[in-house]
Amino acid sequence: MSVLVFTEHTQGVFKKKCFEEVQYAAALAKQMNTTVTAVVLGNANADAMSQLGAYGAQKVLHVADARLDNLNSRAYTKAITAAAEKDSASVIILSHDVTGKAVGPRIAARMKAGMAAGAIALPDLSKGFVVKKAVFAGKAYAFVNITSEQKIVLLMQNSSPVIKGEGTAVVETFSVAFDDKDFGVQVKEVNKVTGVVPLGEAELVVSGGRGMKGPENWHILEDLANTMGAALACSRPVADSHWRPHHEHVGQTGGTIRPNLYVAVGISGAIQHLAGVNSSKTIVVINKDNEAPFFKAADYGVVGDALEIVPQLTAAMKKFKEAHH
Amino acid sequence: MKILVCTSQVPDTTSKVAFSDNNTKFNTAGVTMIINPYDEWYALVRALELKESGIATAVHLITVGKADNEPVIRKALALGGDEAIRIDTDSNDPYVVAAEIANYAKNEGYGLVLCGKESIDYNNGIVGGMLAELLDMDYVGFAATLNVNGNIATIAREIEGGEEVVNVNIPLVVSCQKGMAEARIPNMRGIMAARTKPLKVVAASGVAALTTIEFYDMPPAKTGVKLFTADQLDELVSALHNEAKVI
Numbered sequence A: 001m002s003v004l005v006f007t008e009h010t011q012g013v014f015k016k017k018c019f020e021e022v023q024y025a026a027a028l029a030k031q032m033n034t035t036v037t038a039v040v041l042g043n044a045n046a047d048a049m050s051q052l053g054a055y056g057a058q059k060v061l062h063v064a065d066a067r068l069d070n071l072n073s074r075a076y077t078k079a080i081t082a083a084a085e086k087d088s089a090s091v092i093i094l095s096h097d098v099t100g101k102a103v104g105p106r107i108a109a110r111m112k113a114g115m116a117a118g119a120i121a122l123p124d125l126s127k128g129f130v131v132k133k134a135v136f137a138g139k140a141y142a143f144v145n146i147t148s149e150q151k152i153v154l155l156m157q158n159s160s161p162v163i164k165g166e167g168t169a170v171v172e173t174f175s176v177a178f179d180d181k182d183f184g185v186q187v188k189e190v191n192k193v194t195g196v197v198p199l200g201e202a203e204l205v206v207s208g209g210r211g212m213k214g215p216e217n218w219h220i221l222e223d224l225a226n227t228m229g230a231a232l233a234c235s236r237p238v239a240d241s242h243w244r245p246h247h248e249h250v251g252q253t254g255g256t257i258r259p260n261l262y263v264a265v266g267i268s269g270a271i272q273h274l275a276g277v278n279s280s281k282t283i284v285v286i287n288k289d290n291e292a293p294f295f296k297a298a299d300y301g302v303v304g305d306a307l308e309i310v311p312q313l314t315a316a317m318k319k320f321k322e323a324h325h
Numbered sequence B: 001m002k003i004l005v006c007t008s009q010v011p012d013t014t015s016k017v018a019f020s021d022n023n024t025k026f027n028t029a030g031v032t033m034i035i036n037p038y039d040e041w042y043a044l045v046r047a048l049e050l051k052e053s054g055i056a057t058a059v060h061l062i063t064v065g066k067a068d069n070e071p072v073i074r075k076a077l078a079l080g081g082d083e084a085i086r087i088d089t090d091s092n093d094p095y096v097v098a099a100e101i102a103n104y105a106k107n108e109g110y111g112l113v114l115c116g117k118e119s120i121d122y123n124n125g126i127v128g129g130m131l132a133e134l135l136d137m138d139y140v141g142f143a144a145t146l147n148v149n150g151n152i153a154t155i156a157r158e159i160e161g162g163e164e165v166v167n168v169n170i171p172l173v174v175s176c177q178k179g180m181a182e183a184r185i186p187n188m189r190g191i192m193a194a195r196t197k198p199l200k201v202v203a204a205s206g207v208a209a210l211t212t213i214e215f216y217d218m219p220p221a222k223t224g225v226k227l228f229t230a231d232q233l234d235e236l237v238s239a240l241h242n243e244a245k246v247i
């Protein structure tokens, strides 16, 4: 009857979204009067695994097969489904990210479990199992009732603040019999963006558009982002003109993000851009045109020349950081 | 090798989103429907390129939807593709969509099944993975390039925190995103040809839904932007700290 949660790690390290998932699973388990089991795949660190207890996991099932260090949706599905069976899990939580979307749907189809993707709140159990999610690129919410016996939820990150508690989880190794066919995806080359906060995970994002005039001006956004501890993003024309790498492009055709704070500099706020960012909790717009559509979606704004405002904002942020050290 | 491209129709991004029947139905009045952009620009165009370069022998399009999807299916056929299949049922449960497509595709011998990274209305991104499981195929999601050499597909895909290049044997299911191909505009010849291309209507196998959408809601309207001048940036920073509580 447990709530199972799949926590992905990067070389043994769990990211904040894993803690958020575990915490979500724990809150759900409490309502359901049951326990939380986390599933960890591949080479992982025992200490880091038991630390998942601080967010509400009682137990970790660890499948330590090194072949699981690469994403193979079949192998992951087999392992997580086996863990779900062992634990008689009635709900499985994964993250609404690249891995969750490769594995969760497979598990759902295999178990004939209904699935809600992109959950932003705990299920409402008083009306069945009703999960709130954003639809139409954040223009509305849908309330999805999962009516099957077993249920799969993909949790949108940054849906609730993560609070570390006490406790450690018991780590159990668990073996799964794989076939060659489970590892059909052969990795030839890996390019990981290192040293920066991945955009999808960043709580604070500084983003630039065509109003920045050219790549030579980006250092002022970098300074602001560094001061704030923010990740960088950009509008599509900026990536298309190779001012910035494509993975920074957000919007309908790029990434979808929902940071706590999105600072949009020299971006007009076209609907296709908003589609990727309008679920951000707070939006600050800096634009020289007071009629730029982005101001309608903004919480705070500054009308003026970005090249002047941004360095001043960086200075104000620095001052604030020093005062609140 | 035959390719199957999954296409769905969605409201144009610029549409006004509104609901009827006590907020239980999406109101399509005055809404223009388009082919889901990821299906059109990336999955379909890449499939057509693979056919043009002699790697694929046929490109089929499949949609799960009622007859009101046909104008959009014809538009997709105008870009290219040999035939379209419409499975005659309507559902916003991803499992129903995936299972209906799988029931049709399982004996058709497709080498590649392509879909988009997500549909821009429900923003799920999960039909492709379900389909792979139901067809017992490998799955590569968020693909930015796709090449096929003999029996092996080489794909650059997005992963957590980066990108990687993988080799996978066909048959497989791939979900497509930007990088895959350049959007095309249908020409007159394509539009004319699309009118007479086969559009097969197949009865649904009647898979039961595992989820239902109970109702919709709108996010609270923004209360209006608070403006600061260039010499009030300290105030902006303290508003972000004290009021918005985001820094």
Ligand SMILES: Cc1cc2nc3c(=O)[nH]c(=O)nc-3n(C[C@H](O)[C@H](O)[C@H](O)COP(=O)(O)OP(=O)(O)OC[C@H]3O[C@@H](n4cnc5c(N)ncnc54)[C@H](O)[C@@H]3O)c2cc1C
Residues within 6 Å of the ligand: A208, A209, A210, A211, A212, A234, A235, A236, A237, A238, A249, A250, A251, A252, A253, A254, A265, A266, A267, A268, A269, A270, A271, A272, A273, A276, A286, A287, A288, A289, A292, A304, A305, A306, A307, B037
């Ligand atoms: C199907 C489709 C999909 C699309 N997908 C995306 C997407 O995913 N992401 C995306 O971003 N776009 C997307 N677009 C493009 C989108 O419609 C806009 O064209 C794009 O977002 C505009 O980028 P921008 O705001 O940087 O540039 P512009 O629209 O050129 O805006 C520049 C802004 O900067 C301001 N400005 C100029 N100089 C200064 C200055 N010195 N200081 C301060 N402000 C200044 C201007 O007032 C203006 O508001 C898509 C379009 C289509 C048709």
Ligand SMILES: Nc1ncnc2c1ncn2[C@@H]1O[C@H](COP(=O)(O)O)[C@@H](O)[C@H]1O
Residues within 6 Å of the ligand: B006, B007, B008, B009, B036, B038, B039, B062, B063, B064, B065, B094, B097, B114, B115, B116, B117, B118, B119, B120, B122, B123, B124, B125, B126, B127, B128
């Ligand atoms: N009704 C449908 N008919 C055919 N293909 C669909 C349908 N719905 C979704 N798809 C495919 O599945 C992909 C992901 O959709 P979704 O999981 O709904 O976000 C889309 O990009 C389409 O390729």
